[in-house]
Amino acid sequence: MQNPHPHHHQASASCLLELDDPDATQKWAAELLRQCARAISEKDIALFCKATESGERCYKTSVSVAEMSHSFESTRKVILQFQEVSPWTTFGHVASNGAILEALEGEAKLHIIDISNTYCTQWPTLLEALATRNDDSPHLRLTVVATAGVGGFVMDEIGQRMGKFARLMGVPFEFHVIRDLSRLDELTEEELGLREGEAVAVNCVGALRRVGVEQRHAFIRMLRTFRPRVVTVVEEEADFTSCSGEFAVCFDECLRFYATYLETLEESFPPTSNERLALERECSRSILRVLACDGDGVGDCERREKGSQWCRRLMEAFSSNSFSDDVVDDLKALLKRYRAGWSLMPAQGDASGLYLTWKQQPVVWACAWKP
Amino acid sequence: MPWTSETHIELSGGGKLAIVFREAEGEEMAGEAVSKASRPPNPCPDPSLPPVVKKKRNLPGTPDPEAEVIALSPRTLLATNRFPCEICGKGFQRDQNLQLHRRGHNLPWKLKQRSGKEPRKRVYVCPEESCIHHNPARALGDLTGIKKHFCRKHGEKKWKCDKCSKRYAVQSDWKAHSKTCGTREYRCDCGVLFSRRDSFITHRAFCDALAEETARVSAAYTMTNTASIGSVDSLLQDGVATPNIWKHLSPNLKPNIMDREVGQQDRHGCSSWMGHGGRLDNAFDGTTAMSEINHAGLVDSQLSWIHCNKLSSLPTSNTLKPLMGSVPSLFTSLPHRPAPDVSATALLQKAAQVGAISTTPFSGSFGPSECQNTSAGDGSVFDGLLIHEFAASNTDEVYITRTRSMLRDCLGGATRDFLGVGVQTLCQPSANGWI
Numbered sequence: 001m002q003n004p005h006p007h008h009h010q011a012s013a014s015c016l017l018e019l020d021d022p023d024a025t026q027k028w029a030a031e032l033l034r035q036c037a038r039a040i041s042e043k044d045i046a047l048f049c050k051a052t053e054s055g056e057r058c059y060k061t062s063v064s065v066a067e068m069s070h071s072f073e074s075t076r077k078v079i080l081q082f083q084e085v086s087p088w089t090t091f092g093h094v095a096s097n098g099a100i101l102e103a104l105e106g107e108a109k110l111h112i113i114d115i116s117n118t119y120c121t122q123w124p125t126l127l128e129a130l131a132t133r134n135d136d137s138p139h140l141r142l143t144v145v146a147t148a149g150v151g152g153f154v155m156d157e158i159g160q161r162m163g164k165f166a167r168l169m170g171v172p173f174e175f176h177v178i179r180d181l182s183r184l185d186e187l188t189e190e191e192l193g194l195r196e197g198e199a200v201a202v203n204c205v206g207a208l209r210r211v212g213v214e215q216r217h218a219f220i221r222m223l224r225t226f227r228p229r230v231v232t233v234v235e236e237e238a239d240f241t242s243c244s245g246e247f248a249v250c251f252d253e254c255l256r257f258y259a260t261y262l263e264t265l266e267e268s269f270p271p272t273s274n275e276r277l278a279l280e281r282e283c284s285r286s287i288l289r290v291l292a293c294d295g296d297g298v299g300d301c302e303r304r305e306k307g308s309q310w311c312r313r314l315m316e317a318f319s320s321n322s323f324s325d326d327v328v329d330d331l332k333a334l335l336k337r338y339r340a341g342w343s344l345m346p347a348q349g350d351a352s353g354l355y356l357t358w359k360q361q362p363v364v365w366a367c368a369w370k371p
Numbered sequence: 372m373p374w375t376s377e378t379h380i381e382l383s384g385g386g387k388l389a390i391v392f393r394e395a396e397g398e399e400m401a402g403e404a405v406s407k408a409s410r411p412p413n414p415c416p417d418p419s420l421p422p423v424v425k426k427k428r429n430l431p432g433t434p435d436p437e438a439e440v441i442a443l444s445p446r447t448l449l450a451t452n453r454f455p456c457e458i459c460g461k462g463f464q465r466d467q468n469l470q471l472h473r474r475g476h477n478l479p480w481k482l483k484q485r486s487g488k489e490p491r492k493r494v495y496v497c498p499e500e501s502c503i504h505h506n507p508a509r510a511l512g513d514l515t516g517i518k519k520h521f522c523r524k525h526g527e528k529k530w531k532c533d534k535c536s537k538r539y540a541v542q543s544d545w546k547a548h549s550k551t552c553g554t555r556e557y558r559c560d561c562g563v564l565f566s567r568r569d570s571f572i573t574h575r576a577f578c579d580a581l582a583e584e585t586a587r588v589s590a591a592y593t594m595t596n597t598a599s600i601g602s603v604d605s606l607l608q609d610g611v612a613t614p615n616i617w618k619h620l621s622p623n624l625k626p627n628i629m630d631r632e633v634g635q636q637d638r639h640g641c642s643s644w645m646g647h648g649g650r651l652d653n654a655f656d657g658t659t660a661m662s663e664i665n666h667a668g669l670v671d672s673q674l675s676w677i678h679c680n681k682l683s684s685l686p687t688s689n690t691l692k693p694l695m696g697s698v699p700s701l702f703t704s705l706p707h708r709p710a711p712d713v714s715a716t717a718l719l720q721k722a723a724q725v726g727a728i729s730t731t732p733f734s735g736s737f738g739p740s741e742c743q744n745t746s747a748g749d750g751s752v753f754d755g756l757l758i759h760e761f762a763a764s765n766t767d768e769v770y771i772t773r774t775r776s777m778l779r780d781c782l783g784g785a786t787r788d789f790l791g792v793g794v795q796t797l798c799q800p801s802a803n804g805w806i
Contacts (some may be wrong), residue, residue, distance in 0.1 A: 124575065125569050125573060156806050161576055161581065165575065165581065332536075
């Protein structure tokens with residue numbers, strides 16, 4: 001087989017072996033990966049893009065293209081369809097909503113600070129629960145913290161729909177978006193406008209990983225200053241942080257995690273699904289974000305950490321609150337609504353929380369914390 | 372008020388009895404079948420047997436003032452299987468049930484007849500002090516009823532649906548739910564069908580149909596005169612406006628909600644109201660509110676059904692005298708409460724028919740397919756339905772309350788006792804009338 005990547009450095013050509021030999025194939029793949037890793041660690045972004053995207057687009061271009069195509073319509077369609085076929089995100093929603101409802105039971109004024117990437121898809125079921133569970137629905141104030149990357153007009157549209165839906169449910173409702181943050185750790189108490197007599201819940205779904213690695217400690221402490229009754233955390237189970245010095249290790253972890261994710265996409269969606277294609281494209285952008293970003297993870301790097309790592313950080317400011325049996329039952333019932341392959345796994349050892357597993361491999365971690 | 376007419380109703384089938392409504396001094400006679408051992412029940416009515424009167428069902432929590440009040444302990448109420456079969460050990464809650472079961476073992480069996488000298492009617496209070504039915508004036512007339520009530524409201528919910536993890540205290544409620552759980556389909560106004568409730572809810576919140584709806588409703592609302600809440604007089608005056616809404620609302624309520632109610636105490640009340648609808652009509656002839664509503668073409672049964680679902684302890688027709696004074700309250704509270712409730716129901720669950728019962732094609736608009744008197748294809752029904760949903764914000768609290776409880780009823784939650792909160796004050800005259 002010819003060298004498939006003529007742009008490769010000459011030195012690597014001699015390492016390529018015949019393809020008929022299966023061992024050779026593996027060695028070839030490994031060598032390819034090593035070359036890619038080396039190229040990236042030397043910040044050879046152009047090469048990397050060519051090797052992975054098979055196109056001329058570089059990282060920045062692909063990101064801007066993505067933002068342009070993120071209309072409310074397409075975002076909604078992709079997200080809702082994803083939730084329909086896979087529990088990847090709904091697992092976190094159900095766990096968090098359950099913990100929030102239980103922690104705020106009996107309170108008349110609720111304030112949920114939503115720092116997440118859920119586009120508010122988590123909240124309709126919570127609104128419905130507030131409407132039907134109690135004799136008197138409490139007043140709910142929802143403050144969404146939207147970071148750069150989420151188009152402003154998308155959040156406006158979403159906010160309007162949430163308001164209408166809350167009226168439909170008969171839940172007194174207020175909605176507010178904080179959007180002028182370039183970085184999550186710029187969030188302050190003043191911006192949130194906390195009020196007396198409110199019971200606060202902080203919902204961090206896919207949020208902590210967007211905080212710069214060095215700022216995470218301070219960020220978690222800051223959450224404490226909001227005096228929340230509960231902090232719900234949902235993160236994807238991958239470690240792109242502790243390997244930040246060693247690119248190849250990071251790359252391996254990237255491969256492992258995203259391969260699993262892509263596999264769940266493939267097995268959850270019907271074969272010819274536009275939504276799946278959209279998610280796969282988003283996935284490749286996500287990989288680029290992780291791999292091509294700078295050391296500290298400033299920007300939208302999304303350097304994930306595993307549940308056990310987050311636990312160590314969160315334990316400095318909070319104590320863990322295990323999910324109640326009712327919530328676990330709800331999660332089990334949730335998983336039954338999807339195809340086989342998914343299951344629950346409690347955290348082991350020092351870690352707390354619950355994992356969603358795909359073919360026995362943990363993929364998403366959820367945990368609730370109290371002050 | 373005692374029955375003034377005598378009606379013969381003969382039931383077909385073996386071993387049944389002729390039932391006679393008999394005028395008596397405010398008391399009914401009741402009896403049960405008596406059969407000798409080792410003989411099948413008499414297929415023909417025995418003329419020597421005293422005619423029996425089928426007991427009328429009252430609304431729950433509206434006891435006969437002459438009745439004897441019985442307070443049973445929680446342990447007694449929760450006890451099941453107090454009558455065990457000597458052969459197979461199966462336990463039964465009542466001796467009658469055990470006797471019938473003994474037939475299967477070819478054992479001698481005997482059903483007890485109630486003693487000839489009519490015992491005083493019994494009503495039961497709930498032992499839970501914070502419960503509305505703890506008050507003897509709101510006692511329940513049925514032993515099975517009080518048992519189920521206590522179990523549902525104050526008992527531990529031991530039975531859990533594994534599909535949706537909804538919990539029940541009464542096993543029969545849980546069984547009934549399990550049969551239908553997951554079989555229900557939800558259809559959004561935009562046409563998409565869902566088998567999962569959570570997906571339906573999430574979809575609904577973001578659906579374009581919701582956005583359009585609210586635009587239309589806001590327009591309709593501004594053109595309509597809203598009655599102010601809490602003012603009885605103004606409600607009567609608004610009798611003209613509200614019955615129109617009722618015309619639209621009532622057909623929706625019945626099909627949506629009746630089928631879904633599982634194990635709600637009020638169901639018993641519903642049947643009684645259905646039967647008594649006619650009586651109510653006669654009694655209140657001449658009352659402004661009632662005649663106006665009648666002229667609006669409301670079916671009594673629908674009206675009464677709405678009644679029973681929301682106002683669980685309205686007086687029955689046999690205590691009409693004390694009621695007369697509170698007639699206005701009876702009907703003026705009516706138009707208000709379910710209206711915003713139905714809007715939430717309609718918008719969210721209107722198309723959520725139990726999968727088995729409805730396969731009507733989607734009308735493509737907000738018009739519910741089961742509604743008899745709506746013109747499909749336009750939003751006119753919805754205008755009426757939604758009219759109160761977007762009531763002025765200063766009345767948000769009140770409407771929101773009703774919306775929620777109705778929503779909960781439809782979605783299978785616990786029935787809210789409206790009288791326990793707001794209408795109690797209105798009912799005070801009648802309560803005094805009894806005591």
